[in-house]
Amino acid sequence: MSQSHNRILSERTPKEDRLMSGQNTPVFNGVGREASQGRFHATIRMTIPAKKRKEALVILGSIIEQTRLEEGCISCRLYQEVKDDRALMLEESWSSKAGLDRHLASDKFRTVLLVVEMSAESPEIRFDAISHSAGIETIEKVRTSTDHARGVLTKSE
Numbered sequence: 796m797s798q799s800h801n802r803i804l805s806e807r808t809p810k811e812d813r814l815m816s817g818q819n820t821p822v823f824n825g826v827g828r829e830a831s832q833g834r835f836h837a838t839i840r841m842t843i844p845a846k847k848r849k850e851a852l853v854i855l856g857s858i859i860e861q862t863r864l865e866e867g868c869i870s871c872r873l874y875q876e877v878k879d880d881r882a883l884m885l886e887e888s889w890s891s892k893a894g895l896d897r898h899l900a901s902d903k904f905r906t907v908l909l910v911v912e913m914s915a916e917s918p919e920i921r922f923d924a925i926s927h928s929a930g931i932e933t934i935e936k937v938r939t940s941t942d943h944a945r946g947v948l949t950k951s952e
Contacts, residue, residue, distance in 0.1 A: 834869065834925040835889040839907070841914035842881045851910045855885060858903055862887065865901075867894020881915070892924070 843851045855873050862871040869888040876882040885907065889895040898904055911918050 834928065835892055835895045836923040836925055837887040837889070837895060838884060838919070838921045839911060840882065840884045840919040841911055842879070842916040842918075843883055843910075843913055844915045845881060847913045848881065851883065851913055854906060854910050855883070858906055859885075861903055862898065865894065865898055867891050868898070895922075 859871045859873055862868055867890045869890055871887045874884040874886065889898070
């Protein structure tokens, strides 16, 4: 297995543990779409100069803890690239667009923008609306069908 290009700098929350365990599995309306509004994902990748990195980490670390307590926040994490420790990525996941919008309009997010301004290069900022997501069952399904096509027996056979 290949080495990950990012190292996580923040830990998973209890809310994320529930989601990962399937306790909050999305409800589907029978046509492959979630019955809820979906999920909203925000990522900001920035390259922070070495002399400003410690300050940026302290600020972002504080903001992450506060953001995780906001209504609608599913997760908030900070990653550092393995090959370029100047590169940081802030990743947030929200249960609703309204929650994400409240966050983007908040004073806390203004502080995030001040850190983004420290970036030595143009930051990469992305917002995605996710209407469907799946977990390990996707891998199992694909690998099982691939194994059957190759004539490999599975454990259940």
